Amino acid sequence: MKKFIYLTSILVCLIAYKATAQFTLSAEVRPRSEFRNGFKTLTDESKDPAFFTEQRSRLYMDYMDDKFKFKLALQDIRIWGETSQIFKEEYGKTFISEAWGQYYFTPTFSVRAGRQILSYDNQRFLGGLEWAQQGRRHDALLFQYEGIENKTKLHLGFAYNQDDDVAEPGFLQAPGADFYSVGGNYKTMQFAWFNKGFGSSSLSLLALNAGYQNAADSSVSYKQTFGAIGSTSLGAVKLAGDFYYQTGSQGGNDISALLAGVNATFKTPVTPLTLGVEYISGDDDPTDGKSNNFSPDFGTNHAHNGFMDYFFVGPANGAVGVTDLYLKTKFNFAGGALKVHAHEFLTGSTQVAGDGSELEKTMGTEIDLVYGKQLAKGVTWNIGYSHMFATDTMEALRGGDKGAIQNWAWTMLTFKPTLFTSK
Structure with a gap:
């Protein structure tokens, strides 16, 4: 951690000395205390509830020039204590969350390389997972075209991962060096x-190919996911939907x-109401050599299907x-906002006892309550309860x-100040 502090100090001094670009230094401290009693799966009387506080601490350095x-x-x-x-x-708890550079060939076309967040649309399939203290990151190369006037975006991403179980020179010709x-x-x-805006409407298309190492040998299995995500407004009603096939x-x-x-959001004099349904296919027979089980592999899954993460x-x-x-729905309450979510869960496949x-198809009902309030500039407080x-x-x-x-309760303070900004 000392090396990181020294590095930050040197960067700040260099930028302050030659402020030909914009440099921003910001930080984040986010402790979250949780009471878990049936979180993710059902508990029983033989198990004691869990209580702990987990903290995320970050230091952000952002540099922007006219070309990159x-x-x-x-x-x-870390967990408190x-x-x-x-x-x-x-134990090694301090590490790099993001580290990337982005070069602009033109104002609309650029390439970004390094450890980065891949987050798109409603984060159903590609998301940053920032609810988790560690987040989700990709080591990738990303080409971006973003046209402001024509409301058109096209991103192309590429990644090839390798581990360090074989020393670096061995990657040239050592047996098994390519096994991940x-x-x-x-x-x-x-x-x-691909994303295109049409007035109050938007349409996104996604095609993703992921190769996974087979455990038995050095071969790789490939899975493809194709998606279409759209939204539009019809008067006071906003419609949104997504479809993915694997x-x-x-x-x-x-x-x-x-x-x-698919979901519809209705404006009312009191609060907006969102009604929706989502179907995610399961597998009726996992032993038949075919899989009908959809997996939202890289999404922010905590934001969907209930906050208890079942x-x-x-x-x-x-x-x-x-x-x-x-x-x-969402209410203004006591200087903040109160979210109220209700979910009815059914199986996505036929299951037998x-x-x-x-x-029976019905698995359960979940109620989520989350209250959030900004206490000061750069300081927010959230508290939640789910059953x-x-x-x-x-x-x-x-x-x-x-x-x-079966319940879960939590509270979280987020401090996110801007420490320094060059002009």
């Missing part, structure tokens, strides 16, 4: 994202899966899929006890 941009973000993530008060060594052993990540990825193969299974969602955050959902019927009988009312089907699929109280 540069960003460096340093990050430390996991390190002794008096210590000489600790980082679990849960792609080995290679290419995508194209094909290819992974883990020896051929893939044919989909996600489809679906697609970690492996808890398996191949069940989900149909999510939801109602969302241990005796071979078919389970899951589970059914027999949820208990059969997840275990635990549906009769036990």
Whole structure:
């Protein structure tokens, strides 16, 4: 961490000495305390609730010249108390969150290279996952065309990942050097994202190919995802929807899966109301060599399907899929804003009980409450409470006890000041 502080000090001095470009130094400290009692999956009376505080600390350095941009973000993530008060060594918790440079060939065409956030549209499939303290980042090359006048954007992204289990010179010819052993990540990825604005309407198209290392040998399986995301306004009603289809193969299974969602937001004299439904396909028979289980691999999944993260955050959902019927609204309250979300969850596939009988579709109802308020410039406070009312089907699929109280509560303070800005 000392090296990072020294580096920052040197950069600030250099920019202050020769301020021919704009340099901004900002920071973030975000502690969040959580009470978990049925978070992600059902609990029972034999398990004690969990309580902890996790903190994110970041330092952002942004540099912008007439021909290029540069960003460096340093990050430390830790649980309060996991390190002794008096210590000489600790686990490595400090690392680079973002580190990229972007060169502009023209005002509308550029290339960005380095560790960066890939976040598009409603972040359903590609998102920064900033709710998680560590976020989600990609080591990638990104070509961008962004036309302001014609409201047209085209991004082309490329990535090829490798690990360090074989020393660097060995990559030239060592046996097995090309085997990628980082679990849960792609080995290679290419995508194209196109967006066009039409007045109050917008349409995005996405095509993404991801290659995953097969565990048995050095071969790679490729999975493709195609998406269409749109929104429009019809008077006082805003309509939005998205559709994704996955094909290819992974883990020896051929893939044919989909996600489809649509919602409508109505303005009322009191508060906007959003009604929506989302269907994410599951797999009726995971043993038939075919997979119908859609996976939103790189999205901000916490923002969808309930804040208690029962679906697609970690492996808890398996191949069940989900149909999510939801109602969302937001009130101005006590100088801040109160969000109220209600979800009714059904399975996205046919599931059977241990005796071979078919389970009911309904898995449970979740209520989410989140209050947020700006306390001062650069300081915000959020507090939330969620409750899951589970059914027999949820208990059969997840275990635990549906009769036990299933809830989650949290509070978070975010300090995000701008420390220095050159003119």
